[in-house]
Amino acid sequence: MKRAVPQQNHDAAKSAPGAPAQGQQATPSPQQAAPAAPAAQPAAAAAAPKRSWMGPIAGLAAGLGIAALASHFGMGGALANIMTMVLIGGAALLLITFLMRRFAGNKNAQAGGLQYASAGPAYPAAQPAQPAPALQPQAFQPAQPAAASAAPVPAGPSAENAAFEQIAKRVFIRLQAANDAGDQADLRRFTTPEMYGAVQQELLDRKGATQRTDVLQLDARVIERTQENGQQIVSVRFWGLIREQSEAAAENFDEVWHLVRPLDESREWAIAGIQATA
Secondary structure, eight states, X not given: OOOOOOOOOOOOOOOOOHHXXXXXXXXXXXXXXXXXXXXXXXXXXHHGGGTOTHHHHHHHHHHHHHHHHHHHTTOOHHHHHHHHHHHHHHHHHHHHHHHHHHHHHHHHHHHHHHHHHTOSOSSOOOOOOOOOOOOOGGGGSOOOOOSSOOOOEEOOSOHHHHHHHHHHHHHHHHHHHHXXXXXXXXXXXXXXXXXXXXXXXXXXXXXXXXXXXXXEEEEEEEEEEEEETTEEEEEEEEEEEEESSTTSOOEEEEEXXXXXXXXXXXXXXXXXXXXXXX
16 A cells, blocks of 8 residues: 745136236336226226136236336335235135136036936835735635645654544444444444455355454554545554453454545545554
């Protein structure tokens, strides 16, 4: 019997202030040089609101012109040099301030562009949860038995096995009594059709002779559980003392009975086979 289981281009301010300054120093008269400085200042003031790069250059040229005028009026060379350095420094400061403001404006524009570019959501919008598929009726149907036999499971001590062992003992005693009395109804009830055929053949071999079996001692233990061909199969070992004749001595017996029942429990447990262990 089978057992189965994801370069900014800066405009270079090229200037050559030396040549114009020398030209002014060579030709002007006292009356012509005096209005030159006031004329340069309105030009620089007019240029400032336009934020043109000519503003610092014009200031530098005006400074050089004032230095030349001071030298022309007889001021000392040292004082003229100091004034020249101060004016050049002021012009350089104006140029640096202008460039820094311009760079700051460009950075703010770029930062604003990045902010608008990243104004979208940092994470994709969450998708609406899809409803779970409805449970199908077949999900609650009992599992169908497999065509191949399941692997046998060794049976250990448990409350379920203990209860089954008591049932098996009652079946053992009742079947012995039915066999002694030739009770066809009980024999058919507690055996499979194949087993019933074998028991019936024994009855025929006795030719109507009476038989009485006394079960003096009986122990039972479930040793294996399995499923095969849509049936539950439980193997139970029986051992103890038995006497088959009233005057005979008791004898030891040790047998394994295989009890079967449909998985749907449509009938009682029945004996499918008896196997002697010794």
